[in-house]
Amino acid sequence: MASIQAVRGTRDILPEEIGYWQQVETIARDILARAAFKEIRTPIFEQTDLFERGIGEATDVVGKEMYTFLDKGDRSNTLRPEGTAGVVRSYIEQKLHAQGGVQRLWYMGPMFRYERPQAGRQRQFHQLGLEMLGSADVRADVESIALAVDILKAVGLDELVLEMNSLGTKADRVQYRETLVNYLRPYQADLDPDSQDRLTRNPLRILDSKAAKTQEILQDAPLLGNSLSDESQTRFEKVKGLLSDLGITYKLNPKLVRGLDYYSHTAFEFQSVQFGAVGGGGRYDGLVSELGGPETAAIGWAIGLERLIGLLQQLQPKPESQADFYLVSRGEQAEAQALKMAQQLRQAGFKAELDLSGSAFGKQFKRADRSGAAACLILGDAEAENQQVQLKWLGTGEQSEMAQTDLLGQLDELRSAIAAVRA
Template sequence: MSSIQASRGTRDILAPEIYDWQHLEALARRILAQAAYTEIRTPSFEATELFARGIGETTDIVGKEMYTFVDKGDRSLTLRPEGTAGAVRAFIEHKLFAQGGVQRLWYTGAMFRYERPQAGRQRQFHQLGVEVLGSKDPRADAEVIAIASDFLTELGLTDLVVDLNSVGNAEDRLAYRGALVDYFTPYEAELDADSRDRLTRNPLRILDSKDKRTQEIVQAAPSILDYLGAESQKHFERVRSLLQDLGIAFRLNPRLVRGLDYYTHTAFEIQSTLLGAQSAVCGGGRYDRLVAELGGADTPAVGWAIGLERLVLLLQKLSQRTAPTADFYLVSRGELAEAKALFVAQSLRRAGFITELDLSGAKFDKQLKRASSAGAKAALILGESEVASGQLQLKWLATGEQQAIALTDITANPETFRQTFSQRFSS
């Protein structure tokens, strides 16, 4: 019988890669907590209508990439392809707006899109995202970009570039839409099939085409920046000024429209040259109409999402993180000694030491070899004679130095034991 393997586009995350994930997740929690963002956890699947209305029916995500199914209650459900729509649904459903002020939310979790798997892009992938709901202030735009920049910089990424654009408000986009239709119509026969379909439904999406010939045509297309009204220009100028004050370098990219229909005003991506063609590691922008479109009150909002798979690839290019090594490795042999070793291991763990307990029952020399291979700093050796004498042997694996330790020093006074040896383990 053949073995069952992970489905195409999904993968298991194992050591040592898992330590990169744990590192970036811990860093994200610290940075977002410092900025007073509150974690939110939403379901992995939602009503299909949420994404059709929120993301936009003309987008590739809704039209081609969603995992949609009908449940036993004849309801159409979809595995979430992104995190913003679910966060906004929760904001409306739980009346978070009633708490007053600005709501700063963040989330992380698995998302699902039916795409061609490649490096850094899977059908089940993971995102870290933030949403700031309730403020139209350009400072909110600059804040989320600054937080993303701080997070990525603290991870050690030094080659980052912020691409910045404004897609204006609804009136600006309507005027720009007409200009794009006028520009692209003479080239209709030369556009790729998706772009021809978008020409009358959503011509802004043509700017995002990956087709080579369409990209060539796009180069001379009108710029959205020439169609911004006074309000949009003022907002965008303020965002740029704030980023300059923060020392965050950016480049204007009037072709940047992002892949979702809900964006208004600011749109941005943070790129890394280490990723080659798939260079975007973070993307986001303002979406002032989305809350109202999903049934809530008119609420301005801005946010971003980071693809964690791509971020882990970047960390691996910089340096391979290794597994945290044990402080103590418990070596024991004999029924009484093995039972006591478990008790000792738990005492050490409660005292704050990383402790690995050998469960093999093998001879002492084999267990000590495993202790060295595991990279532990010290081995604690416990046999029947040690149980009888009330002492065990502590062996420093780097030097071979060995000393006797009373069992009660560990089990009865773990805090004193920790203080005695903490300096040696921190060195």
């Protein structure tokens, strides 16, 4: 019988990798909490109509990539392909707008898109996202970008390039769409198949094409910036000025349009050499009203955690997750005392791994050496009888015997000693 394997496009995150994930999650939680953002958790699947209306039926995400299914009541549901639409649905349904002021929300969790799996891109992937609803102020744009920069720098990725563009208002984009289509129509037969299809459905996405011939045609294409109203241009200049005031460098990319219909005005991406876009976002002032809520200005971003962590694995050693103490014991009384001691050490804030094998001391000592623990605590029949314990520092081999009560009475000294070993 064939063995059961993970579904194509999904992967296991194993213990040796999880330290990177926990490091990113801890840093993000801390930075966002200090900026008064609150976590929100929305369902993994929603009504399909939410994404069709929110993301746009002409997008690749809705047209090609969604995992959609009928439930037992013949209702169409979809595994969420991104996080913003679900947050906006919750904002409307739970009447968060009635609380007044700006809603500062963030989320983290799995998303699903039927794409060709490759490095940093899976069919089940994870995003860290931020949404700020209720402010049209340009400072909201800059604050959200600054928080993403803070997180990326704090985890150790300060070489990413921030690319910026303005998509203007809906009226600006309608005007530009007509100009772009008029330019591209004579070249229609030379465009790649996806771009030919997008010419009538979603022509701005042609700017994202990776096809060499299409990019050659686009070299002389009109730019969206030339279709922006004076108001939109002035707004974008303010955003750029405030970013510069914060010391945040950026690169203008006039062809950056993002992949979802709901974006307007500020759009941005964080680019890496290895994986392309690691994250990005923009303003989406019309999405809340499009989904049945009140007129609400909003901006947000999402960072792809698989891509982010893929970069971290190349740049940083694996985060330490070893135990402080590895407890070795043999004999019924000693094993019971070791279990109790492990619990006492954990309750005092130490990481303690208890060997449960019951094997000979020699085999347990080998596992202790491989564990990466700072010290080994040893209990045999003699130690159990006398309420003693052997403390062995695994780095130096230095070993001493003491009363179990003395060990638990010098926790501060042990904490300092372990910190010195890890330094």
